[in-house]
Amino acid sequence: MNEVPPYVPPKVWQWEKGNGGEFASINRPIAGPTHDKPLPVGKHPMQLYSLGTPNGVKVTVLLEELLALGFTGAEYDAWLINIRDGDQFGSGFTAANPNSKIPALMDHSAGTPVRVFESGAILLHLAEKFGAFLPSDPAGRPECLSWLFWQMGSAPYLGGGFGHFYAYAPVKIEYCIDRYAMEVKRQLDVLDRRLAENQYICGDEYTIADIAIWPWYGAVVLNKVYEAAEFLDAASYKHLGRWTREIAERDAVKRGRMVNRTSGPLEEQLRERHDAGDFATRTQDKIEASGGVS
Numbered sequence: 001m002n003e004v005p006p007y008v009p010p011k012v013w014q015w016e017k018g019n020g021g022e023f024a025s026i027n028r029p030i031a032g033p034t035h036d037k038p039l040p041v042g043k044h045p046m047q048l049y050s051l052g053t054p055n056g057v058k059v060t061v062l063l064e065e066l067l068a069l070g071f072t073g074a075e076y077d078a079w080l081i082n083i084r085d086g087d088q089f090g091s092g093f094t095a096a097n098p099n100s101k102i103p104a105l106m107d108h109s110a111g112t113p114v115r116v117f118e119s120g121a122i123l124l125h126l127a128e129k130f131g132a133f134l135p136s137d138p139a140g141r142p143e144c145l146s147w148l149f150w151q152m153g154s155a156p157y158l159g160g161g162f163g164h165f166y167a168y169a170p171v172k173i174e175y176c177i178d179r180y181a182m183e184v185k186r187q188l189d190v191l192d193r194r195l196a197e198n199q200y201i202c203g204d205e206y207t208i209a210d211i212a213i214w215p216w217y218g219a220v221v222l223n224k225v226y227e228a229a230e231f232l233d234a235a236s237y238k239h240l241g242r243w244t245r246e247i248a249e250r251d252a253v254k255r256g257r258m259v260n261r262t263s264g265p266l267e268e269q270l271r272e273r274h275d276a277g278d279f280a281t282r283t284q285d286k287i288e289a290s291g292g293v294s
């Protein structure tokens with residue numbers, strides 16, 4: 001095992017600004033706003049405050065899927081919350097989500113705006129509102145909710161556990177990487193076995209369970225998070241790979257992945273979305289700005 005510097009925890013933990021490594025500038029042990037900043041409000045029924053991370057992408061994919069089905073009530077403005085700049089601690093954002101994490105949705109469709117935070121709650125709220133992507137039969141609905149909540153409980157081991165210690169921690173600690181790689185590989189196997197016998201997570205129907213799981217576990221397979229596909233031998237999960245690639249081909253998924261995105265190829269970034277036409281215009285602008293596509 002690697003040498004880990006000896007650390008004896010004090011009786012009471014103290015916050016020393018600067019600890020916390022990669023995210024030290026934004027991590028803090030106190031909730032609540034740090035500054036006054038109202039949230040902007042656009043013209044559509046749904047106002048989304050988010051960033052193009054896997055948790056944010058879940059919501060933009062669902063909104064794009066709903067729009068593709070013709071649910072105009074799902075029209076949305078997607079505002080950028082830059083978490084590295086501390087936007088999640090603005091007064092407007094903490095009113096929308098007291099937990100200061102993206103995504104947060106304000107649903108203006110019923111008059112008085114309603115807040116919804118936690119990506120799983122947002123997916124469920126929208127699926128119920130539009131009666132789509134959530135089976136209604138007595139066996140399908142609980143199966144779908146089980147996988148939705150499986151994702152919400154499991155992804156923190158992938159992101160906050162494995163991803164943090166493998167990619168971001170200032171020192172590589174074998175114990176931590178082993179602990180979380182083991183758990184993440186078990187989760188990948190859970191999905192692989194499920195998808196060996198089902199086209200989608202809940203059976204024959206594409207649901208909010210797929211929409212919640214794909215941005216995290218599909219991203220591992222596609223090597224889009226933590227550059228860990230080889231380390232985790234992601235290619236060996238064949239059925240998960242098949243499902244990942246199928247979902248990546250959906251037009252709504254391609255659009256949803258672009259929204260509030262601030263990294264990766266410029267032509268795949270739509271930092272804010274206020275109109276369905278933004279995709280075409282922004283893509284063209286970006287391509288022209290980067291000197292065209294060869």
Ligand SMILES: N[C@@H](CCC(=O)N[C@@H](CS)C(=O)NCC(=O)O)C(=O)O
Nearest residue numbers: 053055083100101102103118119120
């Ligand atoms: N369980 C939450 C997790 C959300 C979350 O962790 N969001 C991250 C970005 S992916 C965030 O906003 N981090 C900002 C911070 O920790 O200050 C959800 O699914 O909505």
